[in-house]
Amino acid sequence: MNKAVSVYFVSALATMSFAANATLELDSNLKEFGTYYDADTVGKELADDTNASMNNSQSPNVTTDTDDSSSSALQALLSEMKQFRASFAQTVVDGQQNVVHEAQGTLTMTRPNKLRWETTFPDETLLIADGEAVWNVDTFVEQVTILSQDNAIKDNPIVLLTSTDEATWSKFTIDQMSSVSAVNSDDNGSVLQSFQITPKEEGGQIVTLTLTFNEDNALASLNMLDAQQQISTLVFNNIETRFPVPADTFSVEIPDSFIIDDQR
Template sequence: MNKAVSVYLVSAIAGVSMLGDSLHVANAAQNDAHNPNEATLVSFSDQDTNNLKKHEDNALADPSAEQDSSAAASASLQALLSNMKQFRAGFAQTVVDAQQNVVHEAQGTLTMTRPNKLRWETTFPDETLLVADGEAVWNVDTFVEQVTVLSQANAIKDNPIVLLTSTDEATWSSFSINKTKHASAAGNTISDSEERYQISPKEAGGQIVALTLTFNQENELTSLDMLDAQQQVSTLVFNNIETRFPVPADTFSVEIPDSFIIDDQR
């Protein structure tokens, strides 16, 4: 599994989380350090660059208008997500580089509740489990029989995916939000019946550069795209979406076998 993407998601989406991916990021970074020739580079498309330049020009020409537009988009997105107190769906994940080469694919199930809880399970190509319980992120690797534990607050810092489950106004104020009809970072177009929001941290330096959320005419979250600092684009497309369902008590807890090693990094 692309753990960097997963942790982003939880730690985001954990952000994500959803929608994955952030232990994943740490492992990817380590792999790149050991295999510099295999590091994947991705860049914004010309359209993405032009869109960002347009926003910058608009802000310089009329900063108040740009702020008003972002505030309106933020209020609209908060209204959509406030009605999504629960979310469960299957997902298909694809990670591509700048040349649209597929570098990772995964399938699984994502479950989220507001505020701040997420469960990410993959069934392909491997069985993995990532749980954010509101305080910590638990990454269970059954293959090596190890559980890595991270502080959720640290894992999701500056990650726009946190907005999927956060209700904190201070957190929301840390991001710029724009409603757009343009293609997402993955190049996906949008239909007239869909709404798309692009979210980016106001401060540079985070693992996620931009997050794009797409909603259908039933106001359901149908996909998300994440452009990360390593310049990869991760796309999650959801299916069998549910927003009302019973939540078992153990959904956001992890049972660790005695034989597993626990790496607690909190």
């Protein structure tokens, strides 16, 4: 995981390092991910939606709802997501739309407040939020960085993915959108539910987070705009919401040879 990405994770709910948007270069090997999304189209439309919202404008096929019903609707969807496990393809682009990072891996979450982010490409990395601490394991340099989870998730909208705390939800403004954002091999597009989350307090690392749910009300993609104008997009596939959780899913075994940087 590149440095910026892991910092986001730690700055999210385990700083879910979702930096966010892009032109996912899904080659033929990624077509095995179930429903095939046209990566260039998904990335461009997510970026356009994000930029349009930042400029207080809307595209013709996007509607927004900014009252309390948006928060209630998102909470209802996430309440059904007590567990979530999926493979992901991630692309991070800078303000000039240059790709600065790509990754593939798996994400596992359980509510409340536990997360496991594991990459298999381009490097094998592991990040775990166990409810109290965030453990960032970098096998390449043989180092583990440990952060307080409470400090790591401050003002980061990703916390809402696993948080059930009303005080936490009250720190964010939520806008509900409906837009045609997915293209697959069978039709010209599907109307998805999207929610843009914005911290009420300015000055944080994350400017906006957009969650998009598919027609089965499953989290299909995540889009994040950061303070450096980098956009990161995660597209999820092989989604599971009911599965056994091994006891060691959110625990970390640290080899004796690893350096430990405990910042709690």
